[in-house]
Amino acid sequence: xxxxxxxxxxxxxxxxxxxxxxxxxxxxxxxxxxxxxxxxxxxxxxxxxxxxxxxxxxxxxxxxxxxxxxxxxxxxxxxxxxxxxxxxxxxxxxxxxxxxxxxxxxxx
Amino acid sequence: xxxxxxxxxxxxxxxxxxxxxxxxxxxxxxxxxxxxxxxxxxxxxxxxxxxxxxxxxxxxxxxxxxxxxxxxxxxxxxxxxxxxxxxxxxxxxxxxxxxxxxxxxxxxxxxxxxxxxxxxxxxxxxxxxxxxxxxx
Numbered sequence: 476x477x478x479x480x481x482x483x484x485x486x487x488x489x490x491x492x493x494x495x496x497x498x499x500x501x502x503x504x505x506x507x508x509x510x511x512x513x514x515x516x517x518x519x520x521x522x523x524x525x526x527x528x529x530x531x532x533x534x535x536x537x538x539x540x541x542x543x544x545x546x547x548x549x550x551x552x553x554x555x556x557x558x559x560x561x562x563x564x565x566x567x568x569x570x571x572x573x574x575x576x577x578x579x580x581x582x583x
Numbered sequence: 584x585x586x587x588x589x590x591x592x593x594x595x596x597x598x599x600x601x602x603x604x605x606x607x608x609x610x611x612x613x614x615x616x617x618x619x620x621x622x623x624x625x626x627x628x629x630x631x632x633x634x635x636x637x638x639x640x641x642x643x644x645x646x647x648x649x650x651x652x653x654x655x656x657x658x659x660x661x662x663x664x665x666x667x668x669x670x671x672x673x674x675x676x677x678x679x680x681x682x683x684x685x686x687x688x689x690x691x692x693x694x695x696x697x698x699x700x701x702x703x704x705x706x707x708x709x710x711x712x713x714x715x716x717x718x719x
Binding site for chain 2: 485515516519544566567568570571572574575577578580582
């Protein structure tokens with residue numbers, strides 16, 4: 476079993492390929508791998524309550540841990556209370572922790 | 584050298600994309616956590632270390648260069664070099680030479696070198712881990 480951290484910079488409102496990126500994360504998770512996402516830049520926008528993002532929401536339903544970069548949230552004036560319930564806030568150092576833990580870290 | 588090294592491959596030019604800011608935040612976070620850093624810059628990213636970058640004012644808003652405090656990527660690199668030196672950590676930066684020649688950005692700040700794809704291979708092969716940030 477491998478550990479994967481997907482750094483999700485693209486958002487589903489402007490990038491159709493996110494459908495496949497989210498699908499890959501779900502497939503790896505279903506196959507038993509440790510998968511999580513860190514949303515950065517415009518990638519944080521589907522985490523906002525009320526965002527209509529079925530492919531992203533499927534990740535949350537599956538129980539895949541999803542965090543949003545605190546700096547990217549602040550830039551967009553998205554507060555903690557604005558986030559969907561399963562999304563947590565995390566610092567960018569999450570990426571470094573994952574790299575130093577030997578995870579496969581993939582930029583989307 | 585008793586610290587782990589992380590390699591970053593980056594291709595984004597300066598002054599264009601939010602990816603550049605995120606990239607520099609990652610480098611800063613790596614040093615903050617005691618990891619050494621090696622960067623292989625290719626395509627537009629070779630201009631990040633271009634020594635002749637210059638700040639400018641903003642006439643529309645009536646600000647001179649000092650007031651505008653326009654951020655320059657070469658200064659961010661220099662700041663990271665200083666942070667690494669202070670902490671006794673590795674910080675290496677190699678620009679792809681072919682990409683440099685294409686863009687005419689040969690003059691780089693001290694501490695940044697010139698190389699090619701074999702350097703990326705060497706960096707990745709000897710690093711504890713590697714992150715490639717592609718341009719989408």
